[in-house]
Amino acid sequence: MRETTASGAPLHPPPPVDSVHGHSASSLVDLPSLPPADDSTLDLFRYTPIPTILLRIVELDALPVICQVSESLEAVSGACRREQLLGRTVDAFFDDNVNLPSVASAHNAIRVALDSKRPFQLEVVLADGRTAWSIRAVPIGRHGSPQYIQMELQNTTEERHRQLQLEERLYANETYRMLVETVKDYAIFMLDPKGLVATWNAGAQVFKGYTKDEIIGKHFSNFYGDEDRANDKPGRELRDALRDGRCEDEGWRYRKDGSRFWANVVITPVYREGTLLGFSKVTRDLSERKAAESQLIDAYEEASKLKSEFLANMSHEIRTPMHGMLSALTLLLDTRLNPEQLELARVIEESGEVLLQVINDILDYSKLATGSFSISHDIISVAEIIQSVFRAHQKVCKSGLTLETNLDPHLPQAAEGDSLRYRQIMQNFMSNAMKFTESGYVRVNATLKEEDDEFYTILTEVVDTGIGLPAGAASSLFTPFTQFEMNSTKRYKGTGLGLSICKSLAELMGGNIGYHPNPEGHGSTFWFTARLKKVNQLRIADALQEKLESLSAPSVTASPFEDIKLAATNTRILLAEDNLINQKVMLKMLAGLGFANIDRAIDGREAVTLATKHPPPYDAILMDINMPMLDGVAATREIRSLGVHTPIIAMTANALKGQAESYIAKGMTAYVAKPVDRKLLIKVLLKCLRGKTESPS
Amino acid sequence: MAIPGASDKLDAATFEQILEMDEDEEEREFSKSIVYDFFGQAESTFDKMDSSVKDLKTLSELGHFLKGSSATLGLTKVKDSCEKIQHYGQKKDETGTKDITEEEGLEKLKTTIEQAKTEFHDVEKVLKKFYNDEA
Structure with a gap:
């Protein structure tokens, strides 16, 4: 029978069973000089609830023999009767019982107790790995020479099991603690419910530069920038985490020395039995990823700039001979041509003009894309621009189509802006609306949307009852070249750049651009806003005066x-x-x-x-x-x-x-x-x- | 009033406006005097250009000066070239939008001045013919 000895160290003496003789020179328990057959002594051994064997030492080198056995021992020994054991050695008891510790371990306990003259306790685990016993041998004698051995035997299986579980749990906790504390690639720490830092790990120290002593008990908003703090972002994140069970954020976080890093932060509330213990906070340093991203963006922008420059150069180069061709064509059209030649020349003229428009669009677009496009700040009247574009379209209006304008009387008479570019957007919206509307109306609305001390914000809408847009097309409307690709087989339909140019122009004017379906049914509404600087009142007065004079x-x-x-x-x-x-x-x-x-x-x-x-x-x-x-x-x-x-x-x-x-x-x-x-x-x-x-x- | 052979060199509307100022359509005293004044002005301006080949600022001013009168007469081609001379002299490209270097400017000025001269002499011939003066 194999077994392991869990603990072999002699223990301190337990409180004496008989406390009459408290004094003892050695640790050997003195046996009172009572006759062995004394009833109370017998009862003491017989009825102790702890399974006990009393052994008498007959000769020094021989095995001690059993002189008393407690009744409680019978419960553990199974078939063994008390009477059968008396006068025999411990072998008689321990042998042949797989449920009990081995004879060797019993001998061992006796020997150590005798040699050390101190009580000795041995923990034994049986071969099944589960059943555990505790054998305690107490040497009893006078004047330092033991005469008896009291052996107690207890089944400690349950106790050991509990102990093991506890150890295991402790071990697991310890492992996790070490894991968290030593991780350097993540800052992992706990906040208390108020947001004060409660724990700190190596990663946090590396990322944020604070040592544990410096930061514990401080509020975690120390890691945020001034602006975030002013907006109570830290507080908001805790509230979000409580509400959603989790809060993730990416942004700049600051180190102790004031430098910053790009961080991904996850805050999770931690509860125990329904009570909020605090928050766990895990921070990753994404600076490298961020740097790689911005490198990519730079590279992309550089490539896109080169593309735009190439386009600008190409369209410029194409434009010069185009002008030559078109002028020559104008002259050709003035000469005597037969009807067939005239027809062909007209086709060339028309295509040439479309081509020129395309090239001009590309030139505009590439100038806008490279940022070499500027907007002028002249004195303009939005109402006049709209009316002039409107009049131009009125002349070519199809029958069955009504053109209307609604001009807000509050539109400023004069404001600083770029009339050419304002007109360009209007022109684009109007011609699109006319192109796609067979019947109904095309309506221009212009309203003063906002006014402050320095600026007017003017909203201009072109609403039509045309074919409108299929769902989903709206999102790509203002993306350059989209229509260009879709309609590459259709001529005379434009470049697909027009709206994206308009978008950039509107943005240059401090405004915005957009599309929504016509609220009155089918058709489209295209709108844009422009922020125009106010001009000196005197000049407006002059302009008004002039207008009045010309009227009167x-x-x-x-x-x-x-x-x-x-x-x-x-x-x-x-x-x-x-x-x-x-x-x-x-x-x-x-x-x-x-x-x-x-x-x-x-x-x-x-x-x-x-x-x-x-x-x-x-x-x-x-x-x-x-x-x-x-x-x-x-x-x-x-x-x-x-x-x-x-x-x-x-x-x-x-x-x-x-x-x-x-x-x-x-x-x-x-x-x-x-x-x-x-x-x-x-x-x-x-x-x-x-x-x-x-x-x- | 059509001027033979002038279609691309002359802006008809502008020139006709000058012609309308003539009291006598046979004599054409006024317009003729203007046109011949222009010939003189152009020659002297080109001379000045030739003697200030390295002086960008002066060249630009001369370009602008001749641009004004050629525009008034509707001499489109000469006017366009003069405008380019004006821009190059300011170290700008031909549309006056982008910067160019002084070397580029001088290089371009050289050819553009020659071009302006040729264009001037072309239109001069046409106009002289118009005023029946082919000497």
């Missing part, structure tokens, strides 16, 4: 030509122009309109001198922009600063619309493009001189 002074004669001749009488005009040829032509033209008194200035300096005489001698000044000495803009500034309000008409060959409007913003009254068109000049002069006839001051 209807023309008295039939033609503008007659009007101007009338207006020209008794007026004096200054022409500031450095180029003598232009001067000569302008003089001739003005003379032809009935202006008899015209002074000339050869540069801006002379213009200022002449215009600011007292009293101001002129009814109107025609001012070239680029002049030596002092240019037209600077001259105007000087004239205005000297308190002279004579209308000044800018003449410029840089006749981009936005640019011309910026001259007005700089104090000029009106502009005409060079080469000066006579009809336009008449119109502008009439406008400027009307004020004079109204108020002769």
